[in-house]
Amino acid sequence: MQSGCTVNQTLKYLGKKWMLLIILELYKGEGYTRRFTEIKERLPGITAKVLSARLKELEEEGLIEKRIDATSVPGRSDYTLTESGVDIVEVIKEIKRWALRWKIENLACGAQDCHDCML
Amino acid sequence: MQSGCTVNQTLKYLGKKWMLLIILELYKGEGYTRRFTEIKERLPGITAKVLSARLKELEEEGLIEKRIDATSVPGRSDYTLTESGVDIVEVIKEIKRWALRWKIENLACGAQDCHDCML
DNA sequence: CAGAATCCCCTCAGATACTG
DNA sequence: CAGTATCTGAGGGGATTCTG
Numbered sequence: 001m002q003s004g005c006t007v008n009q010t011l012k013y014l015g016k017k018w019m020l021l022i023i024l025e026l027y028k029g030e031g032y033t034r035r036f037t038e039i040k041e042r043l044p045g046i047t048a049k050v051l052s053a054r055l056k057e058l059e060e061e062g063l064i065e066k067r068i069d070a071t072s073v074p075g076r077s078d079y080t081l082t083e084s085g086v087d088i089v090e091v092i093k094e095i096k097r098w099a100l101r102w103k104i105e106n107l108a109c110g111a112q113d114c115h116d117c118m119l
Numbered sequence: 120m121q122s123g124c125t126v127n128q129t130l131k132y133l134g135k136k137w138m139l140l141i142i143l144e145l146y147k148g149e150g151y152t153r154r155f156t157e158i159k160e161r162l163p164g165i166t167a168k169v170l171s172a173r174l175k176e177l178e179e180e181g182l183i184e185k186r187i188d189a190t191s192v193p194g195r196s197d198y199t200l201t202e203s204g205v206d207i208v209e210v211i212k213e214i215k216r217w218a219l220r221w222k223i224e225n226l227a228c229g230a231q232d233c234h235d236c237m238l
Numbered sequence: 239c240a241g242a243a244t245c246c247c248c249t250c251a252g253a254t255a256c257t258g
Numbered sequence: 259c260a261g262t263a264t265c266t267g268a269g270g271g272g273a274t275t276c277t278g
Contacts, residue, residue, distance in 0.1 A: 006218035007139060007211060014214075015134020017271075020126060036240055047272060052241055062221070068240095077240065084221035092126060094213040095133075099125035102181070102203035136251075155260055166252060171261060187260095194258085196260065 013057050018046055020092055022054055023081070026064065027089055032081035039079070055079055063088060132176050137165055139211055141173050142200070145183065146208055151200035158198075174198060182207060 013019060025039050026032050040051055058064040063085035069076045132138060144158050145151050159170055177183040182204035188195045 005140075006222055007215050009222070010214050010218050011134050011139065015130050020130065021124075040240095045272095047274095048241065049243095049273090050271065053270095084217075087221065088217055091210070091213050091217055094210050095129050096126050098203075098207055098210055099129050102206065103125055103129070159260095164252095167261065168253090168263095169251065172250095194259065 026081045035078045145200045154197045
């Protein structure tokens with residue numbers, strides 16, 4: 001099989017829909033931190049279910065850390081990029097570099113994606 | 120929507136199963152070139168259908184070039200990485216670098232994937 | 239607010255069989 | 259050799275509804 005390869009294992013979740021956008025949202029947040037609703041508002045089209053699932057995957061992979069503020073009512077959760085999470089932005093930058101170099105005709109980026117994604 | 124972003128557009132096909140393995144196979148070939156059967160043999164588990172579909176996608180995206188040798192019977196096709204195809208290996212290297220740095224526990228790579236993938 | 243539970247749909251991968 | 263055609267099953271994404 002091919003599942004044992006670190007590269008493919010990484011792509012298995014990194015390649016999923018919304019995954020990179022979520023990481024970039026956290027990357028843009030103060031201290032690499034954002035709340036659930038905050039992310040959801042900034043990613044038009046994403047559903048709570050998918051966002052929840054992705055955040056759980058990212059947490060399991062150690063790319064983000066979840067913190068529940070139990071003191072506040074109603075409860076709030078925020079999510080912060082870990083060191084590895086911040087570091088994976090380098091991969092995204094590399095993809096972007098490649099895309100801009102070879103796919104220039106595509107540079108019409110959606111508003112919430114690239115022109116302010118700090119890459 | 121999020122489909123306009125170059126990064127996401129790239130991940131849309133790059134993230135698909137077998138895609139990276141195919142690229143790496145071509146990368147390993149002489150002159151970045153391999154034949155259909157050659158790739159298939161070296162990627163145990165892949166079906167002709169999926170390989171065919173992936174190669175077509177890669178061709179449409181300009182990462183590979185197909186060449187049919189009409190003179191030989193039975194006909195042979197070979198596939199060669201284009202400049203952009205060779206360049207995207209940099210992305211794969213970056214992913215690998217990240218994975219090895221943060222996912223060291225996973226370094227048991229499948230035989231045909233990593234230990235000879237020249238990365 | 240931050241999810242969990244359902245339900246539906248649709249694509250995609252895999253297997254098998256067939257062909258120029 | 260290099261595919262195409264067809265069928266199948268599993269999984270992922272989306273919409274809706276409900277809840278601590």
